[in-house]
Amino acid sequence: MTTATESSVSELLTSLGIEQDNSGAFCGRWLDTQGSPIESVNPTTGEVLATIRSATTDDYETVAAATTEAFHQWRTWPAPMRGEVVRQLGDALRQKKEALGRLVTLEMGKILSEGLGEVQEMIDMVDLAVGMSRQLYGLSMHSERPEHRMYEQWHPLGPIGIITAFNFPVAVWAWNATVAAVCGDSMIWKPSSKAPLCGLAISNIAKEVLEANDAPPIFNLLIGDRKQVGQHLVADPRITLISATGSVSMGRKVGNVVAQRLGRSLLELGGNNGIIVTDDADLDMALRAVLFAAVGTAGQRCTSNRRLFLQKGIAAEMKQRLVQAYKSITIGDPMDPAILMGPLVDQQAVDDMVAALETAQQQGAKILYGGGVLEGPGFFVEPTLVEATGEMPITCEETFAPILYLFEFDDLDEAIATHNSVPQGLSSSIFTTNLLSAEQFLSPGGSDCGIANVNIGTSGAEIGGAFGGEKDTGGGREAGSDSWKAYMRRQTCTINYGRELPLAQGVEFDVG
Ligand code: UN1
Numbered sequence: 001m002t003t004a005t006e007s008s009v010s011e012l013l014t015s016l017g018i019e020q021d022n023s024g025a026f027c028g029r030w031l032d033t034q035g036s037p038i039e040s041v042n043p044t045t046g047e048v049l050a051t052i053r054s055a056t057t058d059d060y061e062t063v064a065a066a067t068t069e070a071f072h073q074w075r076t077w078p079a080p081m082r083g084e085v086v087r088q089l090g091d092a093l094r095q096k097k098e099a100l101g102r103l104v105t106l107e108m109g110k111i112l113s114e115g116l117g118e119v120q121e122m123i124d125m126v127d128l129a130v131g132m133s134r135q136l137y138g139l140s141m142h143s144e145r146p147e148h149r150m151y152e153q154w155h156p157l158g159p160i161g162i163i164t165a166f167n168f169p170v171a172v173w174a175w176n177a178t179v180a181a182v183c184g185d186s187m188i189w190k191p192s193s194k195a196p197l198c199g200l201a202i203s204n205i206a207k208e209v210l211e212a213n214d215a216p217p218i219f220n221l222l223i224g225d226r227k228q229v230g231q232h233l234v235a236d237p238r239i240t241l242i243s244a245t246g247s248v249s250m251g252r253k254v255g256n257v258v259a260q261r262l263g264r265s266l267l268e269l270g271g272n273n274g275i276i277v278t279d280d281a282d283l284d285m286a287l288r289a290v291l292f293a294a295v296g297t298a299g300q301r302c303t304s305n306r307r308l309f310l311q312k313g314i315a316a317e318m319k320q321r322l323v324q325a326y327k328s329i330t331i332g333d334p335m336d337p338a339i340l341m342g343p344l345v346d347q348q349a350v351d352d353m354v355a356a357l358e359t360a361q362q363q364g365a366k367i368l369y370g371g372g373v374l375e376g377p378g379f380f381v382e383p384t385l386v387e388a389t390g391e392m393p394i395t396c397e398e399t400f401a402p403i404l405y406l407f408e409f410d411d412l413d414e415a416i417a418t419h420n421s422v423p424q425g426l427s428s429s430i431f432t433t434n435l436l437s438a439e440q441f442l443s444p445g446g447s448d449c450g451i452a453n454v455n456i457g458t459s460g461a462e463i464g465g466a467f468g469g470e471k472d473t474g475g476g477r478e479a480g481s482d483s484w485k486a487y488m489r490r491q492t493c494t495i496n497y498g499r500e501l502p503l504a505q506g507v508e509f510d511v512g
Helices: 004-015 059-073 080-093 098-108 112-130 171-183 197-213 228-236 248-262 283-299 312-327 347-361 410-418 433-440 483-487
Strands: 021-023 037-041 048-053 149-156 160-162 187-192 219-222 240-247 264-270 272-275 305-311 366-369 384-387 403-409 426-431 451-454 486-495
Touching: 004 048, 004 098, 048 197, 048 305, 048 366, 059 160, 059 187, 059 219, 059 228, 080 098, 080 112, 080 347, 080 403, 098 112, 098 197, 112 171, 112 187, 149 483, 160 171, 160 228, 171 187, 171 483, 187 228, 197 219, 197 272, 228 248, 240 248, 240 483, 248 264, 272 283, 272 410, 283 305, 283 312, 283 403, 305 410, 312 366, 312 384, 312 403, 347 366, 347 384, 403 410, 410 433, 426 433, 433 451, 483 486
Parallel strands: 021 048, 160 187, 160 240, 187 219, 240 264, 272 305, 272 426, 305 403, 384 403, 426 451
Antiparallel strands: 037 048, 149 486, 366 384
């Protein structure tokens, strides 16, 4: 007998065009892929949701060729017309927001409010990209030569590759895809094998929008392993840009291969994000921000708060309030609105958390709260507070789990130095009511991260800004501001409208 939950899950999947057994490659049409099956597992129950026949090397070739062909057509469309297609993608996402949000929650386990928020982030990206489609501005310069004009223009770049992680299985595609589309690029998306159904659902939605506009197949998909798909995508000279989100070790490999062929890469890798709370901070606000940043998405955001620096005057009170708050975190089915923390994505993530906590204790840490693994089914753990003492190399690593390391400090210089002493440089925050402390944190000698916030947590960035970080985080910038430039090629043009041919820098070169 089918239970109510089972039937509602299958209704949801059907409404997004997902079957029990699915193709893993799309390029305007679904290919008959025959690669080894990938199971999408619901991390809340451990049950298989659906299967995907992964793409093979042959499928890669078919998709890469179609994506290249699509680029040749798409780049001739005026940018505002490309923007119109993206606008319609936004309409489709609005219609499917509820279903897509539920799918995100079902497949990777973030709570429904965050699942819906992620789809909203896609919609916001669409709106931004539609505006961008009329604002892909180049500069004009004054030529040093008489009767000459100089300007720069931005052309579509080419077919691009988008590699995304499980934790933002749809929004990170949208950061790249919406901007790349208005810029005139076609693309191949390789989603995480831990969240492949999200890739199927989005591809089905994009397919309808493209077909309704007689647009070439620019939004393509390949689901498969590194050998069959990933390594071809990264090494393929046709793929002008690889935008990759994931671990530092993945980014190092991808970056190396792309650099070898002098391609472009845009890397958004690990974070080890710190929050500094000074004695004069508004502790109510700091507490709420830390909770969302450290426990939200079960600590599985690249922006999750992993290190908390407490000034000595408020440290004891904050620790006590944190423990109280952690005790009241509701853990369970992420579809249930009363729940604040869902499961980790899989057993490997649970094992990684357990191993990190063991190492932390060997290195002298004390667990202040949590540390436990909950009974299955599902991959549930307790959110955990760890008192860091002295030298603890584990605190320089990113563990994708709800572990928060607590540090104490005397003065802000010291806190900023420790804050910056890790290899990663994504997001950072300070909680203070002192203008001088806030500005010190934002000054050139302050936070060394790509994102620096005052009285806001480390996670939950808006799409209007450029998103990304420094050092091991990889240096890439996605989403808003002028991030679009990564998806286009710049051309500097000089036009002589006179009858003479003067050379620049006063060089004379006359024959006879
Ligand atoms: C990620 O975890 O890879 O700032 C992206 C945030 C989200 C994006 C996170 N808007 O937390």
